[in-house]
């Protein structure tokens with residue numbers, strides 16, 4: 001019987017860090033009795049089974065209204081189709097309306113979630129073994145994993161309370177260059193970052209675009225949470241400020257529609273000229289990579305999300321406003337309950353940040369909060385969370401916990417934080433002095 005030693009397979013497969021996506025996605029299923037702060041799963045109340053067929057029918061009606069013959073509609077849904085997808089027009093209208101991003105449909109590729117958009121962008125942009133990705137750390141596990149699976153080295157830029165400092169980005173780009181390697185791109189989540197919840201201020205956004213031009217960097221802007229700001233508090237995306245076409249924008253419908261659709265998109269309006277002098281967009285050029293990763297994105301998911309966009313006149317901000325209010329209420333609830341259990345005047349050594357929105361906050365505790373502790377917490381205290389160290393690119397975050405509050409209603413948040421407080425207080429009591 002054919003069998004393998006794990007370390008004879010691709011090194012990224014054996015790397016324990018590469019299990020983080022699976023762990024985060026599956027913790028809630030592994031510990032069904034536990035209240036889960038472990039992932040950034042969106043609010044279930046937004047997911048209505050009848051909506052699936054409604055939006056599918058809505059998109060088919062839209063195609064009929066446009067005068068497409070039945071045979072073409074059925075081909076579009078049942079057959080292999082264009083690699084870059086068939087709802088780019090709809091996404092272009094949405095981006096213009098919601099984000100002030102003005103790109104032609106041929107600068108858009110519909111992908112299998114953010115994850116494939118990242119894989120496609122990285123595969124296309126990183127040509128040599130010494131091409132390095134700068135990533136703001138702590139970082140979303142998906143980017144680190146995508147880079148690792150493609151063998152792309154990652155160099156971290158440590159973030160502060162307001163995201164990355166553009167001068168630090170420039171300094172790290174120069175450090176990479178001084179080491180004889182080429183910094184090609186910077187990955188960041190400017191709006192309500194995962195895991196820290198930070199938001200990059202407007203002045204830093206503008207400066208970051210200048211730094212990208214000075215240091216010849218592409219910016220990979222990942223923005224799944226931007227729609228969930230408090231009313232009137234949205235920041236302009238880097239892409240909407242990008243007059244030099246430095247930004248490749250990586251979008252996802254996981255939080256604005258639903259993650260099971262596995263639908264996202266890549267916006268790359270940079271020009272690429274081939275040996276014959278023919279010029280196309282980077283998104284069109286990268287379709288070769290997309291074709292070899294996944295052939296094309298699911299026609300059914302595209303039609304359902306397309307129907308959602310059409311039904312809402314390509315304006316996702318309006319239907320998302322209610323949802324944003326749900327997450328804001330959950331954020332307020334978790335902050336209030338944490339303050340009840342850990343009053344600032346007491347000497348408990350527990351503190352947390354106060355994000356303005358998004359799905360996550362960071363809790364600092366006076367002991368090592370690793371995966372083994374998380375499993376003990378989930379098993380014995382019936383509350384799960386994510387060790388922050390999973391997100392740090394070069395070590396760090398050992399005494400920090402990421403709390404994802406997006407999938408728990410305020411009552412469950414109250415109960416979950418009570419269980420977490422018991423876990424923390426018992427752990428502190430049982431941890432010998434000096435070992436915290």
Ligand SMILES: Cc1ncc(COP(=O)(O)O)c(C=O)c1O
Nearest residue numbers: 113114115140194224252254264
């Ligand atoms: C930072 C970040 N980017 C992107 C995504 C969405 O990725 P996908 O579209 O692959 O589900 C998430 C989901 O958790 C995320 O936190």
